[in-house]
Amino acid sequence: MGGPREKDGPRTGAGGPRDGKELCVGAVVPLTGRLGSLGHPLAFVLEHLAPRLTRLTHDGRAYPLRLAVRDSRSEPGRARRAVAELVARDGARIVVTMAGTQVLPAVATACRDIGVPCLSTTFPWQAYVLTQGGDRGRAPGWTYHFAWGLDDIADVFADMWEHAGTARTVGCLWNDGRQGRLLRHPRHGFAPAAHARGHTLVDPGGYAEPGGGFAEHVRRFHEAGTDIVTSAATGADLTLFLRQAHTAGLRPRLVTCSRWLAYPPDTRRAATAPRAVPPAPHSGPPSPSGPSEQVATLVYWTPRHPYRSSLDGSTAAQLADAYRSATGRAWLQPLGLAHALLEVATHALGTAADPTDRRAVAEALGRTKLSTVAGDLDFTTGPAPGIALLPLAGGQWQPTEHGHRLAVVSNNRLPQIPLDGDLFLTD
Template structure:
């Protein structure tokens, strides 16, 4: 049985109803058997900290919404969100997951952002028989990177992932790059990691089929400090599009060297992924950050709302900026979407305290979220639900409190999302 969350105001009880899931406002739950425990693991510190910067605020909103407990299928429960910081360390991510499973007895796990977090957490949950929801990494790096084989039955029972894949990047990039006239020579710099290897294997050939010439100097190791050889290759080839999937410190080092050696003057589109997602990544580059092209797995202008909190994208971002003084980031909606899916899974289960019962509903789960509908029945493979990637660009703000506006420039993977502005050439 599947359920899709719908939210309506209750008339006299001060509650909101989410399918059979009722948010309470005054009930106290004391017994541990009446408490639903959700682990939430993300990188709050370390080189991937941009992905976790907003998670504290998101968790505060969810905890406030769930503070009075919930009723599922007529039974009342309290809800605890147990968050942990991986410090951007994969080994620590796996250990945190095992601690939450063995010592805190979580009923369901949420893992958010990058293979360095998601894959070890997913592996720990699969081994322990704990349902796990994850998002924000290419699904191919999650699925095949953990041992699944193309054309064979999925080896996973408890772990499920939603969001973008290489095909979404391809659609967004082709749509985005057609907005600026170029010679279609694309310099790519993909790291030797789960993201980079998946992108190189699948995206690069698709770009070639679409008529682009791909110049790839080969995989580089994370933490590289000298990119002179790659820059020389790109300059000699006359690339006018550059695409990369690095961690933020690596790209910052590369692009400063690229500017010193003149590469930035010939490139018309700088298309970033994994870095360039958040304001701090771009602001750290100073003037070199203007007109960097990015991609959004969520944006404040997405026309959806969160069943868990009732917040729209605009309300979530406005609240974050008012509370913290920092500019909103796309991770706000992504992390809240994961919590929306987690609550939908618990609500759909015959017994949310039974891990097997929760796992049993995941293959047919369809959940409304602040990022849109997550539908595990639609594939592209079992255990995975598609999600969009929207073409965006960091453009110098004309007034306001922040240096850059994050502008939607194309919407090929979700045409319900409004296009806000035009893509500008980087070297214009």
Template sequence: MTRLNRRQFTGLLATTGLLLSARAALAQDTDTIRIGFCSPRTGPLAGFGKTDGYVLEQARAALTGGIEVAGKTYAVEILDRDTQSDPARAAQLAKDLINDGIDLMLAVSTPEVINPVSDACEAAGVPCLSTVMPWEAWYFGRGAKPGEPSPFKWTYHFGFGVGEFAQTYLSMWPQIETNKKIGVMYPNDADGNAVRAALAPQLEDGGYTIVDPGAYETGTTDFSSQIALFKSEGVEIINTFPIPPDFAAFWRQAAQQGLSRQIKIVQTAKTGLFPAEIEALGSLGEKIASAAYWHRDFPYSSSVTGQSSRALADGWEAETGEQWTQQLGASLSLIDAGIAALKAASDPKSKEAVRDALAVLNVETIGGQVDFTAGPVPNVAYGPILGAQWVKAAEGPFALDYVLVDNAPDPNVPVAAKLLPYNG
């Protein structure tokens, strides 16, 4: 080890003290609101975070002049972090942001990001708002019990749940005549376990037969046994909630082994949401059905940037040359709701005041209404998930278009097409 002389040691102490003082001063800045923002920009879930840089750029530009709360103007600083699709890293980044003195945490996309960030905030007493994962996997997956009071005092989540998936599926699937046999591919993770426990029974109540080969582990590379079961049972609908690489492996093998020829509806969630995932499947991607938690045809605008849904999507395409994705509106809706909570707080620098504002937040975002006064359980606000499908584009620079085929959870959103059979 290198020995320090007295002068070096004294200098080191001084430098350390200055750094700590600077951090403490920043954390105690009464004129600046600091917001943490965690999302998966890289790793297997990178599709969810791909557009976040653009969304944050739009939000920061709109917030340049700060926000006014109770007659006082506050500067707004957003500290964004890439979780790299790793739950352990997400937890550590959340702790680092908390130590940096954030006033509000925002977390977006999948249990692998949201749950560890939420848990860190709950433990530290920092208000946290999240979206884009089934609320059951967030609420019950973190220890809440049905019928019991919420164990969460600092963390809040808005968006779709299993009930919205069931409502959409049971509304859109009858557009195609099938034998109502569903082959389900639910992984052994927070999403998969939540939908197996809650979604499958609702589909059965709707008159469908579930063919379940059992939970598979994330990262599985051989799906021959599941494919063989689905072929032998004559399933005509596939319903799956995998990470993108797992679905790509499964569906390519399904095509190679002849399963895809008998499937009339391929209904994906957590994958099949973004153009790159569908393009990677080549010809196998066309007519895959998906579910949209935001779409460029949403009739809502951002309360932060003022952009309409169409303007947000068009702006992304004009700047990047790449096709819009539904994550654009989802991430911006999170910022819309977070800023609304800060504005509604009696003191945006008081964590208790921000938490109390979140608990009764009722605001329209670019993704629709976020209302924490209406349930479905404490700390959770409803959000829609609409039926959609990838079809050949009628015109334009992109091969496929993402069209809405069902709007049961939000009739305000227009439907553009009817569901087409995958093997038609």
């Protein structure tokens, strides 16, 4: 399964985008470039659902429906152009996107500027709101997003830290960019959740990406007696830090990391900027010489999530099986969220006062309450306008003879997802 190809122009003829009768859902996907592997889940879902999403009935009237795909090429500038093309050439009534800390906000901002509703996911909501320039309260809103918060990540990570005991001293490996600033946010970042549970954070300050060395972080963590490290580093930077830490005799009992870790180690390694540092053998529990060990992460979707598609009632397990059958690969967490993007987008078209009016579609998004294969989404009660929350569990990549599996090791906030592994800690 090669995934959808970029569509360079509109379909012509009866029901085409220029006659106001056809409904088009546009998708901006990183099909190529450094984020290409991260765009694969949405590319698969678009191809998987395209044969089913050919018609939409609204108030007794049937509209032709199609999906149009544009490649962001993993670049913010190209992503903005992709939005413009989807609207001008394909007549998109709504645009969906996911993946990329720079590309995703570029898509949302372009949609807002043009006046087309945007739906996105896989980005902590506080970071997302910040990228929208603080004017999200104006009506109608154009940009909508479902995910979790930085504070939610902090709580799930703290659940796992406490496997090592209460009141831990935790070293913070955070960059000096937007991501690091958000993690340090006095209200939404990690400190409130960590301090409320008795943990002490040791933050030596940010580092520029890609990291050139972490000697000061290692020294400060050593001096503070940290036995846990939390991070949002790239795979390459985390590998470099852990190698330098091990050389200096610092061996954390547990590392928690949110960035890239939702994807399997091989996928995440491919999406990280090239470095002159050999890749780690794995990012799960250790082999005797593996430096990138005992790394835990967040879990937002698995085939065992007890939810069904609002489109056809298919289960999370069936979606994972379809992906495996088509690609020969194991399931990926973003699959569920990618599928939910299309569920919510078509729901908004189907419930808008006028599905051909982009403003009406945007207003329908703001009213949306929908059970999807990724979970129950409610855009009317989120922490900020246009935001719907998803709950998180804690997981750990654990090696098997066939690669890695993401074991659910903490489900305090998502008890309906059963545990299927024990959290590995270094003694």
